[in-house]
Amino acid sequence: MVVIVSPVLGLSLRPYTLADQSAVLRLIEADRLPGQPQPTPAMLTEALEGRSSVDAGWWAELERPAVQVAVDGSGTVAGVVSYAVRPKDDTGLLLWLHCREDARTADTLIGHALAELAPRPVHAFHFASALSQGLEALPVRHRPATAQALERAGFTGERLWRYMRADLPAPGLPHLDHVHVGPDPGGKHARRLEARQDGNLVAEAVVGLPVGGIGVLWWISVEPAARGRGLGRAMLGSALDVLTGLGAQEVILYVDDDAPPGDERDRTAANSLYESAGFTEVDRLYSYSL
Structure with a gap:
């Protein structure tokens, strides 16, 4: 009707x-x-x-x-x-x-x-x-x-x-020597990367399988005790290499940067890492309530 x-x-x-x-x-x-x-x-x-x-x-x-x-x-x-x-x-x-x-x-x-x-x-x-x-x-x-x-x-x-993207491959980034890549338990369309030192998990990342040549970097995490050693940048390089190997020609990511500076959710360091690795901002994303 x-x-x-x-x-x-x-x-x-x-x-x-x-x-x-x-x-x-x-x-x-x-x-x-x-x-x-x-x-x-x-x-x-x-x-x-x-x-x-x-x-x-x-x-x-x-x-x-x-x-x-x-x-x-x-x-x-x-x-x-x-x-x-x-x-x-x-x-x-x-x-x-x-x-x-x-x-x-x-x-x-x-x-x-x-x-x-x-x-x-x-x-x-x-x-x-x-x-x-x-x-x-x-x-x-x-x-x-x-x-x-x-x-x-x-x-x-x-x-x-904050919605960002970059072209792949991404040359010039460091990489971790030993990274285990396997299915992500949280989603069948993703892969989890894990880096361990002396048997302890020190860094991990999750990437989404490419769709139409576009991959997603869902997140990167470095254990607090392992921070300050460049592991975040090296894990980023490894994650982008994995996406490139899976056929991605570009990569996107989302940064929840709504927290003020100094807050425990402050993403200033993450934004600096991604920008220095060649990611550029496409747009800012808002949700709405009535």
Whole structure:
């Protein structure tokens, strides 16, 4: 059934159908960030069904998502929005939205989702969909119209991540001589690297398997007693070598740098390491709550 939103805007909303697949994939592609894979029908199918290999546990808590498309007067699909309810706390989630950054379309899609989810509290862009490589929040510099539409609707944004990328291979970095590489117990699409000295774990990293030639550095950790010896930089070099060997031509990472300087979660040192290794910032990622 088609729901007319506003004769003035000339947009109507209706449920997504398979005939919309190509148009929706083009909308998603128009918003694709550097370091993100080209969207495919298989990725879209997973997102429509409410599945994702990243943040899978959070997706499992949701009812099946609703997906609506906005159609203009000529019948062109101008936007798409997905939203769902989390029954355990009766919270609404605005999951993903694409509209070629047209302000009126963003306003219409967000307004419809809020009307359908009312009177629940609503969170927007809180975890990663199958349409991305772990992109958990909204890239505000690349998606300004969507960010502004959320604010007009009453949402408050919270800065969560610094999103960075680099080309591979990455020459010039040191490497650890003895690193064990195996499956990551926390995810079937990842590999864990472990470095030990005298039998003790001193450093580790987790990398995501490449998708479309793009790998993810999920995290690096150095044990407190082993810090100050350059192990972080050497583990970074080893992790990027592993990704290159797996076929990655570029790598992305997310730094949760919202903590103030001096806080135990301060990421100043991590940011300096990544920047000196050739990573550049693509965007800042925000999630939203109402």
